[in-house]
Amino acid sequence: MDVVLAAILSGVLGLAIGIAGVLAYRLSERARQSEDLHSEHELPEGLSEVLAVLPSAAIVVDAGDDVVKASPTAYTFGLVRGHALASEKLLDLVGRVRQRGLIEELDFEHARGPASKSVRLLHARIAPVGPRYVLVLCDDHTEARRVEDIRRDFVANVSHELKTPIGAISLLAEAVSDASDDAEAVKRFGERMQRESRRLSSLVKEIIDLSRVQDDDTPDNRELIPIGSILHEAVDRSRFAAETKRIRLSLAESDEWYVSGNFELLVTAVRNLVENAINYSNADTHVGIGVRQEGEMVAIAVTDQGIGLSKEAAARVFERFYRVDPARSRQTGGTGLGLSIVKHIIANHGGEVRVWSQPDHGSTFTLVLPIGEAVHDDPAEDDQAENDPADDDPVDTPHDPTAEPIDH
Template sequence: MSPLVALVVGLLLGGVVAATVILRSRSDFGQSSDGAAVPLPEAALARRLFDLMDPAIVVVDADDAVILANPAARALGIVRGTRLLVPELLALSRAARTGGSRRGDVRLPGDLVGSGPRLVGVHGVRLDSGTARPAGPVALVLQDVTEARRVEAVRRDFVANVGHELKTPVGALALLAEAIEGAADDPEAVQRFAARIAHEADRLARLVRELIDLSRLQGGEPLPDLVPVDVDRVLAEAVDRTRTAARARELDIVVGGQPGLVVRGVESQLVTAVTNLLANAVAYSTGKSRVAVAARARSGFAEIAVTDSGIGIPRADRHRVFERFYRVDQSRASSTGGTGLGLAIVKHVASNHGGSVTVWSEEGLGSTFTLRIPLAGPADHPAAGTPVVATPLSLENERS
C-alpha cells in the first residue's frame, strides 16, 4: 500500500472510529453539571466528516447490526434500518472481525442499487484490534470500481485482439514470401503471390492506421477546436474516397437529402466517419444495387444516414457492431479486408463531437447507419421529428 493510500485509509478509519465513539458514548460527555446538553465542536466535526466522505462507509457491531452508515452507503441501497442487505458484505465483515482486515470485490445487484449492477471494492477493518477477543465493530469502506474494472477488461481484450489481428497478416506475409522463394522459376506464380503480398500489406497498413486513429480519438491526443464544417463537402469527399471500391463491386453511390447544412466539428474526423460508413455499406452489399447517403436537419442535429440493401445484421449482433474488432460474419473478414475497427472509429468520432451513431437493420433487407452531429448555429436547428434510424432511408432531392 502506498503512503498516500495508507494516509487516506487512516483518515477514513479515524473518522469512523471517532464517529463511533461519539455515538456510542453520548451519555458519558456532552453534558454540563446541571444535565443540560453542551454541543461539542469535535463531535459535530467528526459526524460532519463521516457524512461527507465520498466512499460508502458502514460500521456493524458484533451482531452484524448496522450502527453507522453514511449517506453514500445508504444511496447504494445496501442498508435498511440496522440490516446490511448484501450477504457478501456480511461475510466479508465477519472475516475481517476474525482476521483483522479483509479486501475484496462485491457485485451489487441492479435492483438494489437502482442504476444497474455495480461492482464495489470493499476494505473491511476490525476497529477493536487491540482486544483479545474478536467481538467488536467492523468498518466496511466501499468504493465503486465498476468503471475501473471495465476499463481493465477492455484494455486486456484490446491487447489480445490487436495481437491476434496483427498476427494474421504478418503470418500471411511470411508464408507468401516463402512461396515466392519456392516458385522463383514460375513467373505466373510469383505474380500471383506478389499480388497477395500487396493485399496483405495493404490490410496491415490499414489496421495500423486505424489503430492510430482510434487511439487519438479515445483521448491519446486533445480534440482539435471545433469549427463550422460544410456537410455537403464532407459527403462529397467521403463519396470520392469510396467510389472506386463501389465501382469494383458494380455498386452506385447516390447522394441526397437536405443541402447546405453546417455542423461544428473537425472536418477530417467527420470525413473519416462517413467514409467508414460508406465502406462498410459497400463491403456488405450484394448484387448490383446502390448505396445511398443523405443528410437532413432534425432536432438541432445534422443526421447523415448511409443505407445499403445488403445482407443486414442479425438482431443479436446489432448492439455489438460498434465494438472494436467485432465482426458479424468472421468468415467474410478476409474477403472484405475489414479490420473490425471502422464502426468503432465512427462511434468515437460521434462521441467526441457530442453526437451519436445508431443502426437500423433487417436481415436480407439491408441496414441504415445514422450519424448525428450537432448543427453549427440556431438558424440551422429544425423542428423536432422522428429520427431517421426508425425506418430505412428515403431519398429526397436526390443528386448524384
C-alpha cells in the first residue's frame, strides 16, 4: 500500500514539474518575442542623422508599435505621447505599411492639444525602413490651406463684384438700343452706363492696387517724407468729395515729424481713410485729421461723425469686400477694398492700423508709423516744436483715437 501511494505521489510530482517546465518555456518564448517586437537595437546606420535635418515631424516606430525615435516637432504637433503614437489614423496606417511593405500617404486633422478645439491639417508619408521599423513623416499644411481658402474666396468675390457692373452695363446698352428714338431715355441710360463704368474702373484699379501692396513687402522708392506733405496731399485729393456733401475737413499742421516710405502709397492710405469717413458721414458734418507722437511712433488719426461701427463690424472692417452698409456702398461706388489696401500699405511700412467706433457716434481710424530721422537746419525750431505741440485731435469727440488696436 505504501508502495502504491509513493508511486502516485511521484507521478503527481513529475506531472507538476512537467507542467511547470512547459509554462516556463512558454513564458520565456513570449518574453523573447516581445523583445523582438519592442527592439532596443540601434536604428539603421545614418537614419538618426538624416532625421535630425528633416523639416518634417519625424517618427520611427518598431514592430511592436512603440516609438523609438521622434523629432521635437512630432511632440510639438502632439503626435507622440510617451512611447506611443497619439493618432489612431496614423497607427492604423503604420500597421498597413508594415503588412504590405508599400509607402502610404494620408491627409488628416489632428487636435493641437488634448483640450484644444483648434486642429492642424497634417500630411503624413509613411514608409518601411528595413524589416524592423516604419518611418512616419508629417508636414503641417494648415497655413497653406488657409492661404488657398483666402485665394479661392478672393477669386469668387472678384468674380461676383465684376459681374454686377458688367451685367448692368450690358442691360443698359440694350436699353439704349431699344430707346434710340427717345433722346431723354438715351441720356438717362447713358448717365447710368457712365456711373457703372466708373464703378467698374474703380474696382479694377483697387484690385490691382491691393495685389501690388500684398506682393511688395518693402515699398520701392523709400524716402524721408514730412507727415504734413502726406496729409495735405491726401486732403486735397478728397476735398471735392467733401464739398459735394458739405462736409468740413479739418487738418492739424504737423511738419515736424517724418516717416520713411513711399509717398504715393502713404497718400493713398490716408486718402482712403478720409474718403471712407466722407462716404459714411451725413451731410453738414465734420471730418478731422490729427497727428500725435507715441514714443518712437507717429499716429495719424482720421475722425468722423458718421454712422459708426458695431463691435462685430469693427472686427471685420479690414476684410476684403466687406461692407458695413452695402446700400450706401452702392450709392458711393465703394468696392469694399479700400480699408484692406490701407492695412497692407501700413503693414509694409512697419506700422499698424487701429480703429475706435460706436454706432451713431462716428469712428476714428489711426495709422501708427515709425518716425524717420530728419536733419533740421534750425535747432531752435525743434525746441519751439517741443514747447508748442500740435493739436492731437482736431475733432471734439468723446473718445480716445489711440484706443487699442483690433486684431484682424
